[in-house]
Amino acid sequence: MPSEEYLASLGAYSTVVATVLGLGALLLTTQGSSLVNTASRKARATIRPSDDQCARHRWEDIQGYELHVCTSVWSKDCHEGAHSKDETCWNQTLLIVINCWQANAFDRFVKKPEQLPLSKTFIQVDYKIILAFILMCSTHEGHGDNVIYAKERGLYVAGVELRLQELNSGILIVHLTGNLTRKLTKHYVERLARGHPPLLDDPLGYSIVKENDEARGGWVVALGFDPEMTKERFLPVYLDCVRRRTRRGLVFWRSIDRVLDIIVNIWSKCFSGDPGSSERITRAIKAIGYIKTHETQSGVDNIFGVTRPLVPPTESQKRKIIEHFNGSPRISEDMQAAFQAEWEPLLKYALVAAVTGCKICIAYFKNEGRELEEVLDIERMRNSTIYVRGC
Structure with a gap:
């Protein structure tokens, strides 16, 4: 037993x-x-609390006006850095391109969500940080009209490469590569995000002065004062965030429409008694109408046929014309004779600038593929908590 x-x-x-x-x-x-x-996970976080945290870099943590200040006299050192594989590779890309952070920004941490592994390092950013990086690093070189396209496990956006992974609970994981191409200000990126025209040079204070001038015609006419048609005027990509469902490019069309309205409702009426001027105005109306109908600049010169004056306009004349196209598209009948007398010396300058500006705009956006909304779910990015990962 x-x-x-x-x-x-x-x-x-x-x-x-x-x-x-x-x-x-x-x-x-x-x-x-x-x-x-x-x-x-709790045991590891107790032993190594830093593994359970992410550094946070938000749009509001950017100090002052600039997004980038060069840290070297040699621009290549901060503009053309090679991307090497590293678990914190954002230090070579994102935090070099955008480097004007508040002094205590690097001391801010948030708890890492459970969806992210403790063994990996991430930083938390927001939508405008990603947008600013794309706009500052995108380039016109090397891709022709094929500006945005899918790549293996990611997207190519005019020189910037993004890899996106969406997790549940509104978490978006992003990996970025790209080099600084241009400097933009914080204020300008904010305005671009609201639907301002994607001009390379911030037009604030020149062709866009007052609130809502971005939807008026002054900036289009300002483009037309420069006879050089081949140089780049716009950013490689843009946000078409004021779009109609049936048409791309409302950022542009609303201003082109305003230019046309002013020529039809003011210039055509005021110069109706002058056969020579009336013919030039009619040609301008037909030329812009052709651009709207056919969405191309090809063939416009044959319709318009008004040559650029040999003597260029003065700066004060340019500003006067820009201000006019930022104004109301209406004129009272009793003001028409005075308008004709005042503006007759500027007629050819205004018409050539208006048609040329519309040509420059349509040449930029006539082909699909520059609109960030076409490949990026912008609304999702705005509403997601975004984490940047390393290689």
């Missing part, structure tokens, strides 16, 4: 086996695996 000690040892062994089997069965269930993972 077995001894009591033997029976006790058998009982203890059975308990251990049952416990192990129970734990094994628990691990095979989703709930059990989750409990074990949670316990393991």
Whole structure:
């Protein structure tokens, strides 16, 4: 007959086996695996609290007016850095391109969400940080009209490469590569995000002066004062965030429409009694109408046929014309004679600038593929918590 000690040892062994089997069965269930993972995560976070945190770099943490200040007399050192694989590669890309942070910005941390592994390093950013990086690093070189396209495991956006991974609970993981191409100000990026025309040079204070001038015609006419048609005037990509459902490019069309309205409703009426001027105005109306209908600049010169004056306009004359096209598209009948007398010397300058500006605009956006909304779910990005990962 077995001894009591033997029976006790058998009982203890059975308990251990049952416990192990129970734990094994628990691990095979989703709930059990989750409990074990949670316990393991808490244990690691207790031992190494830094693994459970992410540095946070938000739009509001950017100090002052500039987004980038060069840290070297050699622009290549901060504009053309090679991207090397590293678990914190954002230090070579994002935080070099955007480097005007508040002094205490690097001391701000947030708890890492459970969806992110403790073994990996991330930084938390927001939508405008990603947008600013794309706008500052995108380039016109090397891609022709094929500005945005899908790549293996990611997107190519005019020289910037993005890899996106969406997790549940509104979390978006992003990996970025790109080099600084141009400097933009914080204020200008904010305005571009609201639907301002994507001009390379901030037009604030020149062709856009008052609130809502971005939707008027002054900036289009300002483009037309420069006879050089081949140079770049616009950013490689843009936000078409004031779009109609049936048409791309409302950022441009609303201002082209305003230019046309002013020529039709003011210039055509005021110069109706002058056959020569009236003919030039009619040609301008037909030329812009052709641009609107056919969405191309090709063939416009044959319709317009008004040559650029040999003597260029003065700066004060340019400003006067720009201000006029930022004004109301209506004129009272009793003011028409005075308008004709005042503006007759500027007629050719205004018409040539208006038609040329519309040509420059349509040449930029006539082909699809520059609109960031076409490949990026902008609304989703605005509403997501974004984490940048390393290589």
